[in-house]
């Protein structure tokens with residue numbers, strides 16, 4: 001059976017790189033980006049407003065839209081769920097674990113994983129584009145348009161905006177290179193260049209497992225594919 005094989009592969013690996021997506025956070029009550037407020041479900045609107053182009057064009061309105069779109073996540077009324085904790089436990093139990101996540105909610109770090117690559121950045125901080133000073137979430141919520149305390153420049157979120165470069169790709173590839181196993185959890189692998197990482201793993205001949213609710217366009221890259229509820233499967237893997 002697939003699940004038993006997967007459990008054995010995970011048990012036998014001393015180093016695992018884990019790629020995660022929205023499916024890991026939904027059990028914490030965090031809606032998938034795609035299913036947030038009706039107004040923003042249209043891809044065009046979201047990509048237009050949450051872009052670095054719009055940030056530089058109209059930073060005040062940008063922040064208003066940004067806070068509206070990410071309202072649920074910014075309220076921080078949630079915490080790590082048992083999927084996050086399962087990944088933390090793998091590390092606590094002696095495996096070398098790197099989590100590469102598309103999620104911007106910071107929950108892998110909050111759960112206690114030491115090596116987390118936030119591939120799409122984080123909602124929990126922002127940086128001054130002028131002087132490079134960094135600010136955490138409480139500061140971002142104090143004013144409608146958060147500005148730098150040193151130079152009064154409007155801050156830019158540390159989330160990767162549409163049009164921003166991805167800066168963590170090389171680091172992600174390096175983690176895969178150094179791992180014995182690649183585990184992909186709760187992502188449909190539709191977003192590029194993140195979805196090039198399983199291809200990279202495959203090109204190196206790394207054993208790999210995909211667990212997702214639905215089939216993805218990249219299923220043939222994996223040794224084991226399990227279509228099911230991630231929370232349920234993780235509970236079974238823990239046994």
Ligand SMILES: [Zn+2]
Nearest residue numbers: 128131148151
């Ligand atoms: Zn500044």
